[in-house]
Amino acid sequence: MPAQASIVAEFESVRRTTLRRQRLHALAGLLIFSAVLLVSFQRSQFFSSDIGGDPLGRIAIFLDRMIPDLKPEALFEGRRTAGSLAWWFYDLPVWLRLGWQTVEMALVATVIGAVGGVAASLLCARNLMPIAAVRFTVRRMLEAIRTLPDLILALMLVAAFGVGPLAGVITLAISTMGSLGKLFSEINEEVDPRQLEALEAAGAGISGKIRYGVIPQVLPNYASYVLIRLEGNLAGAAALGIVGAGGIGIELQRAITYTEFDTYLAILLLIVGMIFLIDMASEAIRHRLIGLKGAR
Amino acid sequence: MNAERYAQALAVAPHALRSPWGRRVGRILLTILAAAIFLAMCADLELAPATLFSGFDKLGRLAATAIPPSDGGDLLRILQSLGETFAMAFAGTVLATLMALPLGVLGAKTVVRQPVLHFALRRVLDWFRGVPALVWALILVSAFGLGPFGGVIALALADAPNLAKLFSEAIENCDEKPMDGARAAGVSPLMVMRFGLAPQVAPVMASQVLFFLEGNFRNAAVLGIVGAGGIGFELEERIRVFAFDQAAFIILLYMVGVAMLDAFSQKLRAKLA
DSSP, rough: OOHHHHHHHHHHHHHHHHHHHHHHHHHHHHHHHHHHHHHHHHHTTTTTTTSSSOOHHHHHHHEEEEEEEEGGGTTTTOTTSSSHHHHHHTTTEEEEEEEHHHHHHHHHHHHHHHHHHHHHHHHTTTOOOOOOOHHHHHHHHHHHHHSSSSSHHHHHHHHHHHHHHHHHHHHHHHHHHHHHHHHHHHHTTTHHHHHHHHHHHHOHHHHIIIIIIIIHHEEEHHHHHHHHHHHHHHHHHHHHGGSSSSSSHHHHHHHHHTHHHHHHHHHHHHHHHHHHHHHHHHHHHHHHHHHHHHHH | OOOHHHHHHHHOHHHOOOOOHHHHHHHHHOOOOHHHHHHHHHHTTTTTTHHHHHHHHHHHHHHHOOOSOOOOOOHHHHHHHHHHHHHHHHHHHHHHHHHHHHHHHHHHHTOOOHHHHHHHHHHHHHHTTOOOHHHHHHHHHHHHHHSSHHHHHHHHHHHHHHHHHHHHHHHHHSSSSSHHHHTTTTTOOHHHHIIIIIHHHHHHHHHHHHHHHHHHHHGGGGGGGSSSSSSHHHHHHHHTTTOOOHHHHHHHHHHHHHHHHHHHHHHHHHHOO
16 A cells, blocks of 8 residues: 555654644744843842842741741730730731721722723723824823833822822822723723613613613723722732832831831731732622622 | 603602612712712821822922933943843743742642632632732842842742732633543543643643733832832932933833833734634
8 A cells, every 4th residue: 555655654754844843943932931031030130149149048037037936825915025916016006007098098099090090981982082182192191101110100209299198199099090091991982882872762861871871881890990900009009108108018118127027027917918808898899799780 | 751651650660760768868878978988088198189289280390300301321220220120020920930830730629629728728829919019029128138139039929829820710710621531541640731731721821921921021110119129229219319300211211111022922922822
């Protein structure tokens, strides 16, 4: 059967060249990747920085300093007793007050940013804003806001508004507007035109159309994005204090200045707990909203 | 719509046309309460029109000094720090991926069939998902000294739990049949993962990693603010002394760099999909 043999031979040769090509591509990709990785680690002085070598050993030492030496027998003693929980969280009232300020910053900034985002989204949705030049300008502005990292914006605003929560709120509000404006405009563009037509046929005016045609369609999606953003803003607000823009971050900075690593861990745990609580609350609200939407 | 038809409709479906009084009053009260809480919070944060106006006025004057942007004769150093920032972002993302891979595999319900262990692992990851990179960077810089080393670790620590969560979701969502097939062929568990699982999840994971890489390029600049190396340090120095023309130059350069890397990474991501 010579015909069959030649077919097999041809298949084998094609397979070999394909495999060879694939391997070559994989090898080239791997080489480029390793080169970039090597350069990155070298440029970022990962193994040669002035901390000396042995990065893993350093991490172990630092973790050891971060964990407080609590004594099991004195765990529930007062603040004065070394090794008790109250001694570890020695400045709890101040931290809780600043933690509340962080929550306030996140809430206020999310509300302001969401209102700004709705306004911006109406200006750059293709089906609601007929003037292309306005859409283009608003979109580019939102993009520019999204590229700028929050903390750099905060640095500039602290220079203008002075140290305090005000600079932080404005920072978060601006960046919230940037991200929500884009997401909202996408939602606006997906509004089902048939419901608007039905309302128009029933004789509804423009306000009726918005009230019964647009809002019921967009509101659950808006709310869901706003709640996700609120979670992000809380984490952001916790970090902003590091540059003096209000919130609990200032205490993190202070703990570091005094090299109280165990205090740092205590505040970190508070922040994490706070974010966790808000996450759970907002998830519960979000599920309810989605549930209502499904029932409707 | 005439009055008779209206009455008829009201009789059939009263709540469609009119909310009950109780609910209407409740809604108004709730709105007033929410507005009052919001205003109280604004007052607590010193968010008043007067302070806003004076602040924005000052910001406008500062922004006016930023034109035209200038490199301040330090272009080489700025470019070097920019390179350092992007190097940190890349190294941090790779480290985060290496940390997230085992965590993600262990966090998947289909791999760890022990509900208690699975739950505990997921919760621990959840707890640390919210901590921003800057918070890690602050303490790492204090532990390891100024320089990019702390920044790389901070990025890795901030991203690893998030990536791990996405990885385990990707693993849970994949098709079991190829794995069953590999098992039926009688190969070792490692080979089951290699030929049954990896081909399904690798492209998804790679695209997620690229997404995080883009985010890190964008955010690595802030790490310098606490001394963790890169462009943020140069930027903070110049903002502190109100050299806004140089700060504007750095920000513009950084934005261009981020846009270029973004375009490249998006191309790579589109190829994977």
